[in-house]
Amino acid sequence: MARPRVLAIAEAANPEWVSVPLVGWSLASALRSVADVHIVTQIRNREAFLRAGLIEGQDFTAIDSEAFARPMWHLAERLRMGEGKGWTVVQAINAISYPHFERLVWKTFGAAIRRGAYDIVHRITPLSPTISSSLAGKCAQAGVPFVLGPLNGGVPWPKGFDAERRAEKEWLSYTRSAYKLLPGRRATLRQAAAILAGSHHTATEIPTEHEGKTLYIPENGIDPARFNRIAAPDGTLRGAFVGRLVPYKGPDMLIEAAAPLLREGRLRLDIIGDGPMRPQLEQLARGLPGITFHGWQAHEAVQDILSQCHLLPFPSIREFGGGVVLEAMALGVVPLIVDYAGPGELVQDGWGLKVPCGTREEITGHFARTLRALADDPSGLPAMAQAARARVASHFLWSRKAEQVAQVYDWVLNGKPGHGPQFFD
Known part of the structure; x- marks a missing residue:
């Protein structure tokens, strides 16, 4: 069976960073073992991709959305009121700036998608379920399955931790659920061929009519080349x-x-x-x-x-x-x-x-x-x-996750909605 040709959208993907960019890089890279993958990322990640040995134009494309992304990033930094704080504010600003990146992706790859150069388009990042995708509808019109996720985030603050919530400048989190009313979200979920939920909580935020194409695959994984020791504690x-x-x-x-x-x-x-x-x-x-x-x-x-x-x-x-x-x-x-x-x-x-x-x-x-x-x-x-x-x-090596996503690709390409593989019972 031929390997699927996948256009992997990972705006945040960087092997030299941590958190979301490392997740984006790790999953996109791991998928190269199960599919013919071309990664699309943001220009800020270009040098790290080159240092990692990827070939520009062949293995990846870096999209320059800085004209809009950079001033929006500076705005988010001012509004978050402290380094590492106000994460919900940052995501709200990202929801405003990210669509420009997808418009540039379509401008670059739309013709290739329409002529069938890719079997699947998979948006890996952003991880946030609050950010819709214009690519989902365009891919659906072109007859190319669009895979969304892993999506994760928005875990409610536990009761009794309002002081911590205020210290984190998470004032916008009180209104976060309003994103569910946005028409772009409903269209994105409807047009996606498969939705990967990175947590049980995020899975519960997906409307019930999409349960048949929602699969739980935790977002994080392990690269054994990065974590390769065996703990040997002794004494106290x-x-x-x-x-x-x-x-x-x-x-x-x-x-x-x-x-x-x-x-x-x-x-x-x-x-x-x-x-x-x-x-x-x-x-x-x-x-x-x-x-x-x-x-x-x-x-x-x-x-x-x-x-x-x-x-x-x-x-x-x-x-x-x-x-x-x-x-x-x-x-x-x-x-x-x-x-x-x-x-x-x-x-x-x-x-x-x-x-x-x-x-x-x-x-x-x-x-x-x-x-x-x-x-x-x-x-x-x-x-x-x-x-x-x-x-x-x-369960959690990136190679194992790539195998799981390959099952999802096989599922959507063979047209079996509602009968997808179930992971992590």
């Missing part, structure tokens, strides 16, 4: 928090929960990352032995630290994907997370530990009790670590 129970030091990720809750064990010398804690909370956290940790603030670290250095740890204690209360959880699992580091949103979907009994989502006090208490139980009896951790690595190998 050791955990590492990895992430931006911002309110919703809960590093302050972790320090409070860990404080008694740190004072007793029964726990060591590494804080990897930087952000606006760092001065506050260092003040909170003053006088506590066994806690180290490493600041921002390159991923190789993160592996060096994580691979000496038993645990990834990660009390984030609003994590869309939870990529850091998979990275820890890939190393054989057991995740300890809040059972909510992305991490709650990735972690199950046997390869990780979950505490219920509740108030700040409840989460802190659950973490404190779980950490103490592990300090008293860590004997179950090695088996969980092994199971975590096995789970990543069987």
